[in-house]
Amino acid sequence: MGAALLIGGPVTTAQAQAPTPAPVTAVARAAAAVGDICSSDLPSQAHDTLALIDKGGPFPYPQDGTVFQNREGVLPGRSTGYYHEYTVKTPGSSDRGARRVVTGEETDEDYYTSDHYASFDLIDFTC
Template sequence: MRIPPRFTLLGAAAALLATLFTGPATAAPTAITAVGDICYSRLPSQAHDTLDLIETGGPYPFPQDGTVFQNREGILPSRTTGHYHEYTVITPGSDTRGARRIVTGDATREDYYTADHYESFDLVDHDC
């Protein structure tokens, strides 16, 4: 399982090499945008647990956790493949992974929460 770092020197070097060989990607926005936003304090407690696991590098409850999120829905800002990774937010009483996820980006504290399996996202505001 690949556990992606939030930002590493290796990741920065890879981005630089990609830019040198393929040219610059689309211009990065000055601010991260999403469909909505949510205060960290308003997330369900299980989302806090997931964010804590991400910060410590696991272990994660499902093998899919930490895999690349493709952004096929096109709701999150467009980025290169591998920028986003997804993690399960446990749904109490569910026998499956449920619909709740945290999707992280490579930027510091670029965390998105979805309660409806990628139909909508809220950017997590860690300062409230």
């Protein structure tokens, strides 16, 4: 029977396991995923959509103004009904396309997404 030389002392279970990372909460995901965009950097069609929202419509698509569920968890977690979505027309697209404005209940809490909810930018109306 052979013997093994252990260098550095015995290894305990606590030393052998890597630390468990802290769970990523929906709020932390949302904070990391939401950027910002100057209003002046939005496409012209987003300005058209924002103007329609300010006027209360009429909207070009039946889905406009419906509750946005935030299923992806990208935006900060809020109660159902807090967010509403509106289509931003995409030139050359035969359907609604991927661009949206999502509004929150707070004043100037408008988000823009160009990639169908994968990421959002809070619209900064001061620039």
